[in-house]
Amino acid sequence: MSYPNARETIDLLKALVSIPSPTGNTFEVINYVEKFLSELQVDTYRNRKGGLIATLPGTDSSRHRMLTAHVDTLGAMVKEIKPSGRLKIDLIGGFKFNSIEGEYCQIETSSGRKYSGTILMHQTSVHVYKDAGKAERNQENMEIRIDEVVKSAEDVRKLGIEVGDFVSFAPRVEITPSGFIKSRHLDDKASVAILLQLIKHLKTNEVSLPHTTHFLISNNEEIGYGGNSNITPETVEYLAVDMGAMGDGQSTDEYTVSICVKDASGPYHYGLRKHLAKLAEEYNIEYKLDIYPYYGSDASAAIRSGHDIVHGLIGPGIDSSHAFERTHQSSIENTGKLLHHYVLSEIIS
Structure with a gap:
């Protein structure tokens, strides 16, 4: 057969x-x-x-x-452009915020431009935030750090990024010698x-x-x-x-x-x-x-x-x-x- x-x-x-x-x-x-x-x-x-x-x-x-x-x-959308130049996101599909913490991502604008970033807790640095490990993983605390020189919401909008832009997560696909397939x-x-x-x-x-x-x-x-x-x-x-x-x-x-x-x-x-x-x-x-x-x-x-x-x-x-x-x-x-x-x-x- x-x-x-x-x-x-x-x-x-x-x-x-x-x-x-x-x-x-x-x-x-x-x-x-x-x-x-x-x-x-x-x-x-x-x-x-x-x-x-x-x-x-x-x-x-x-x-x-x-x-x-x-x-x-699964994915996300830009929910809000924060004054700091970081992005709040709204989830697409049934998953939890903790499953995307630390993940690389891509923001695609309505004009088709694409920017990379990382999804992080706002309170990530243990050298600054005493309760970094205890803070809830939710929409209020998690944000995207864009890999561009942005210091304000205006800087972000100059890139063409706006509310409603799609966010996708890096798959990190890997095939192991033992036959496992790891990927989002x-x-x-x-x-x-x-x-x-x-x-x-x-x-x-x-x-x-x-x-x-x-x-x-x-x-x-x-x-x-x-x-x-x-x-x-x-x-x-x-x-x-x-x-x-x-x-x-x-x-x-x-x-x-x-x-x-x-x-x-x-x-x-x-x-x-x-x-x-x-x-x-x-x-x-x-x-x-x-x-x-x-x-x-x-x-x-x-x-x-x-x-x-x-x-x-x-x-x-x-x-x-x-x-x-x-x-x-x-x-x-x-x-x-x-x-x-x-x-x-x-x-x-």
């Missing part, structure tokens, strides 16, 4: 996480994905929200599948890389699919509505490919594909879940079943918006989600293999 090339998947992942794309400013990464698919001669179109839909025709065009992964990431934004660019590599494998090898299959690269998942539209009336099954969440009480790990049975939106479709687990067992794919207590996906967004579909959620296991994330090559491989067999299988109903 031939599978998508895992090494190429990881190379693609590195390229994707290196493109800044906080929710609301995903044009550059969508352009990248669009070009990748165009070179494979895959038909695509953009929805009005800026997401990208690719379609591979199948033998049965009366019942469709849709798979989705999202390129938008593995949620969900690891899954995007897996889907793109799957499409490449199917096209390159002229694999015939049993059902017409759509691939939605969504761009608003982190704020809850990336995958809730542009679902064809013929679509029967909808599978979100997103990270598996790890922590105390979780079965998900960094080495297997995680099949979600329930998240904050409720249970995923029981029949589709069993179908995915059966495929994994049949083809000796390592997997874990899990519940993600504080989680929602593009699939759950699609259900909430009223679509009459069978919905599911799988993905690579990601440690320290919405912070300093990490997974392993084996999790990428297992997820890719399961997706490969899934798109070649018959729709369950």
Whole structure:
């Protein structure tokens, strides 16, 4: 059995996480994905929200599948330009201020100019602030130190920086000799890389699919509505490919594909879940079943918006989600293999 090339998947992942794309400013990464698919001669179109839909025709065009992964990431916006020349920020997505303390960042102005900076506590210096370690990590205390000569709010505005400018976080991607992938934004660019590599494998090898299959690269998942539209009336099954969440009480790990049975939106479709687990067992794919207590996906967004579909959620296991994330090559491989067999299988109903 031939599978998508895992090494190429990881190379693609590195390229994707290196493109800044906080929710609301995903044009550059969508352009990248669009070009990748165009070179494979895959038909695509953009929805009005800026997401990208690719379609591979199948033998049965009366019942469709849709798979989705999202390129938008956590990020921030400039909330206030302080008299000191530093910036207050407002968060985009569900994460905590402490997870970005000390991180390098980029501010992109509305005219496209880009400036580097560092996210720091206002009370960082222990030589000045007695309670530096005790101060709360929140919007009031954290700020961006811009890498430009700025001594006032006026100096900052002369650079073209203004309230509402997007802030992205440095990914710091690293592949270790032991096969670990460390980077911000593995949620969900690891899954995007897996889907793109799957499409490449199917096209390159002229694999015939049993059902017409759509691939939605969504761009608003982190704020809850990336995958809730542009679902064809013929679509029967909808599978979100997103990270598996790890922590105390979780079965998900960094080495297997995680099949979600329930998240904050409720249970995923029981029949589709069993179908995915059966495929994994049949083809000796390592997997874990899990519940993600504080989680929602593009699939759950699609259900909430009223679509009459069978919905599911799988993905690579990601440690320290919405912070300093990490997974392993084996999790990428297992997820890719399961997706490969899934798109070649018959729709369950």
